Amino acid sequence: MALVKALVITGYGTNCEKESAYAVRQAGADEVNVAYFSDLVSGRIRLDPFNYLIFPGGFLDGDDLGAAQAAALRWRYAKTSEGEPIVSQLERLFASGGVILGICNGFQLLVKLGLLPATDGAYFERQASLGNNDSARFEDRWVQLKANPASPCVFTKDLGVLALPIRHGEGKMVFQDAELMGKVVRENLVALQYVHPETGEPTEEYPFNPNGSPLGIAGLTDPSGRILGLMPHPEAFNHPTNHPGWTRGEHAELGISVLAGGVRYLKAQ
Numbered sequence: 001m002a003l004v005k006a007l008v009i010t011g012y013g014t015n016c017e018k019e020s021a022y023a024v025r026q027a028g029a030d031e032v033n034v035a036y037f038s039d040l041v042s043g044r045i046r047l048d049p050f051n052y053l054i055f056p057g058g059f060l061d062g063d064d065l066g067a068a069q070a071a072a073l074r075w076r077y078a079k080t081s082e083g084e085p086i087v088s089q090l091e092r093l094f095a096s097g098g099v100i101l102g103i104c105n106g107f108q109l110l111v112k113l114g115l116l117p118a119t120d121g122a123y124f125e126r127q128a129s130l131g132n133n134d135s136a137r138f139e140d141r142w143v144q145l146k147a148n149p150a151s152p153c154v155f156t157k158d159l160g161v162l163a164l165p166i167r168h169g170e171g172k173m174v175f176q177d178a179e180l181m182g183k184v185v186r187e188n189l190v191a192l193q194y195v196h197p198e199t200g201e202p203t204e205e206y207p208f209n210p211n212g213s214p215l216g217i218a219g220l221t222d223p224s225g226r227i228l229g230l231m232p233h234p235e236a237f238n239h240p241t242n243h244p245g246w247t248r249g250e251h252a253e254l255g256i257s258v259l260a261g262g263v264r265y266l267k268a269q
């Protein structure tokens with residue numbers, strides 16, 4: 001049974017690192033650390049000791065150039081003060097069986113860095129993007145979701161219907177072309193979809209789908225199932241009273257369950 005050592009990356013406008021660290025601790029991680037990207041550059045911290053990496057939500061570089069665009073370039077090209085590409089540490093963490101979770105801005109980063117959806121194992125080749133919401137507005141409310149039971153995703157494996165908060169301006173999934181989107185769907189790399197509350201089925205209808213994402217795509221995984229990126233914020237549903245309907249006695253699966261999927265997977269190794 002592996003120890004779960006989580007690292008939450010912050011800096012440059014990230015603002016959900018504390019909730020994400022709290023949530024992964026609640027989910028059962030043995031060790032939880034928060035570090036700045038600049039700590040990786042200075043060498044104060046390395047990715048090597050960790051097996052659970054979290055890219056939290058926020059406004060990296062103020063969303064200039066598009067959400068997480070500059071950060072994706074930073075992750076791809078920055079080196080430690082000793083000259084080692086930081087991306088090599090990231091590649092090693094993943095190659096040695098680690099799990100990676102990107103929440104909202106973190107999802108945008110994973111997609112722009114080419115870690116999602118990575119069809120055909122083409123990691124670090126960008127195949128998709130996240131564009132402006134169809135509403136052309138920042139959307140901030142709760143949505144209903146459904147996990148895809150056929151997806152290889154280790155985070156959403158045992159999940160069904162979920163209610164989670166969203167808060168983003170750039171959540172519309174855009175694929176390179178229709179062929180790639182078909183492949184993502186066929187290979188079940190769609191891990192999570194917005195659903196219509198009446199039918200419980202994936203929807204493109206606003207406001208249930210808050211951004212106009214095709215097929216209601218709210219989260220993607222990679223072919224290994226060890227990377228998950230999602231627009232909603234599971235870390236923000238860490239107690240039953242976070243749910244807007246809790247005083248009416250409404251219950252829903254805590255978002256912590258998403259983070260717990262990664263913990264369970266690592267502990268089973």
Ligand SMILES: NC(=O)CC[C@H](N)C(=O)O
Pocket residue numbers: 056057058059060063067103104105106167168169170171
């Ligand atoms: N909550 C977030 O992480 C927001 C992500 C990004 N800044 C957006 O608005 O789309």
